[in-house]
Amino acid sequence: MLHIQVKQFSKLSTQELYDLLQLRSEVFVVEQDCVYQDIDGKDQKAIHVLGYKNKKLIAYTRVFKPGDYFKETSIGRVVVAKNERQFKYGYDIMNASIEVIRKHFNKSLIKISAQCYLKNFYSNLGFIPKGKEYLEDGIPHIAMVKY
Numbered sequence: 001m002l003h004i005q006v007k008q009f010s011k012l013s014t015q016e017l018y019d020l021l022q023l024r025s026e027v028f029v030v031e032q033d034c035v036y037q038d039i040d041g042k043d044q045k046a047i048h049v050l051g052y053k054n055k056k057l058i059a060y061t062r063v064f065k066p067g068d069y070f071k072e073t074s075i076g077r078v079v080v081a082k083n084e085r086q087f088k089y090g091y092d093i094m095n096a097s098i099e100v101i102r103k104h105f106n107k108s109l110i111k112i113s114a115q116c117y118l119k120n121f122y123s124n125l126g127f128i129p130k131g132k133e134y135l136e137d138g139i140p141h142i143a144m145v146k147y
Contacts, residue, residue: 002051002059002089004096009044019057020050027079036137038077042069047100051080051093058084059093063100072111072145073101094125098146109147116140 007016024038045068051059058081064074075097080089101107114122116133119142123129127144134141 061097
């Protein structure tokens with residue numbers, strides 16, 4: 001089980017910020033071989049959901065209130081360290097993020113931009129595909145919503 005911490009950007013320590021940016025870069029830039037602008041100016045608006053195992057950050061998401069990313073509440077930058085994925089921590093970090101949306105924004109409608117190969121993972125969490133697939137930073141994505 002993950003130890004979850006939930007923090008506003010202004011409450012992140014320098015080390016926490018470094019660790020989450022390092023994890024995101026490790027997976028989204030290096031592992032997925034995708035050159036894109038990860039530091040996009042939206043982290044300051046997000047609530048950061050950090051998942052720790054043995055005091056090491058191994059899972060992460062960022063959560064947005066309605067209007068800060070999509071019209072609906074949203075969850076993005078969902079990431080689990082490669083060597084920890086077999087333990088299904090993606091479900092833990094997503095369920096914690098869904099709870100953050102309920103608690104902080106009193107909302108149930110959530111929209112995400114999911115990498116297509118993870119469609120089944122998000123479907124298992126109650127998300128439904130909406131619309132056609134599209135390319136985002138050269139990777140096939142699909143919009144998904146949870147009611």
